[in-house]
Amino acid sequence: MSHPGPETFAQNARDALRDPILTGALRRATDTFAQRRTGAIAAVPDWQDLRERARAIKAHTLARLDHYLEQFTTNAEAAGTTIHWARDAAEACAIVQQLAEQSGARRLVKSKSMATEEIHLNAALARSDREPIETDLGEWIIQLAGETPSHIIVPAIHKTKEAIGQLFVDKLGIPESSDPQVLAAHARQRLRAHFAEADLGISGVNFGVAETGTILILENEGNARMTTTLPKVHVAVMGIEKVIPRFADLDVFLRLLPRSGTGQHLTTYQSLLTGPDAKGQGPQQLHIVLLDNGRSRIACDEVMRETLACIRCGACLNACPVYQSIGGHAYGSVYPGPIGAILTPQLSGMHSAAALPFASSLCGACKDVCPVKIDIPSLLLELRKRAVEGTASEPAARGGIGERLLWRAFAWWMGGPRRYRIAMLLARLGERVPFAKRFAGPLRAWQSSRELPKLAKRSFRSTWQGERS
């Protein structure tokens, strides 16, 4: 099954808007999460201080990322962890593949991880007949259906329980049910069998502590604990931006992340893992794959660097009016919503994803809810500018001559009081002509979902002058 990419964003979005089941589910889900988040942060009196602190920690760390990565590596290795470095997706997949081969692993399980989605690890491992079984319930559903996640936190947000029930009938041969309790019980039973025989477990990483070489994994279901406990080899894929300086900093991020994501004060489980722990019933080997895949380039770009402060909570998705309407698939990339609109063009190149920074009304809701205060609207504007102007490595990806002429004309008309008055006069006259409110040509698309505002009968300027005379 092929999936639309970011190149066809406009068409993807139109398709999504025509799907009533999807739009209904999205509205319910994003509303629910937004409400829960509001409730959860109301109980934290120092919420704004906490955001500020997290932002400062991230800004500091990213500006010294080389130093903190070296410190993380040294301490993780001292604890017995094996560190691997991957410049890009292909290298990261090859490392995991080799680890599976070396350890003789045939049966792989995996817990939810955006980084592994980003590098398309499952497809790479499938080529040697080692496709991991996804064990997060939502991810497992998506895998059974041959689809891709549509939300960072709730991957199957676009699927109804009836559709999932039918999927389980088709793929697992169980009696039909649309009761989430029943469906989850089947999942528990089926995935137990996979956990019991798995010889390699793959996870993501939420935070890596430089000072101790510790990785932290958050979850609710217990599948990440199973994945990182039962198999004899654990491979964790970690974006290089996930490192934080101090063990105590985890407190700050643990107070922010679950509240922003699901509105929980804490997710059910946190696993803090420092080295392999065979004596403590854990795996014999712990491997961490440090993934660059474009991140070092973003870190070196002083304007865009804060993109890497993202802790993947999903709050900006739930708050975004565009995401609320079209969902994650329309973005055609692993990272959807406002964060995806800034991250995707930087990771995969402006050419394929130039439409994404324009997929925003710049309302600023994303910035307001971001737990690490990433200024997403400003970064969207910067990326739009770069898309239009082009950069040394990537020439202009957008902005035709017509559009540029139009803006230039607009700037000229608005550039002096006399010209402005004439423009307004013409507009008032134009309003009286029937059909003139419909634009023609390329502006028609803009108007298909917008009403042209009605001008006041009398302008403020003439009212002002009338009052004074």
Place this chain on the structure above:
Amino acid sequence: MTSARDQILGTLRKGLRGTTQPPLPAAQSPRTLPVAERAERFAAVLTKVFGHVERVADLRAAGERTAAILAAANASSLALSDAPELREVAAALPSDLRQLPHDAPRQDLLAADAGLTMAQWGIAETGTLVLESAREQHRLASLLPALHVVILPCSRLLGTLAEAMVRLQLDGAPSSRTITFISGPSRTADIELELVVGVHGPKLLHVLLVDGC
């Protein structure tokens, strides 16, 4: 050929040279909660996320309550951690209950009806149990069975997450290779955001807060 490590670090070193480096915020002294409020707060928060919390007088009483909880759940096998305190608790359990030590065969542990562990710390503010692998082999007994009974001495209740992070760091290093935080039974809302309690981990979580130990 340059290694991936050298290339990534080299790119960063070169690109970050001369960049403005905002300071790392200074460490804060951890927030806390008065000792007298902790037990009540812990129970209230954990109950809200579907955990069960009871107070008992001592380990012997904890054993009696554990027996009752296991009986109510029709549990016939129990996976135990290697915590020494559990010997006193286990002494109160019925003789027909099959007790599986921490090093029992994996297949038996996977099939166990219930698990029994201690917790090294509790965090009142978040209703969280903290289990350290260096103190207790807890990973399987606290995860695999559908019912998890936890013994937590009242004296080990901390106020906040920040306090726990301080206690869990000894001479700079984490206290254990594995530290597990548990706040309630396993849960998911992956199907239409409808809450289901008990997916991969335990469906029932019983915490016995012990006063006299």
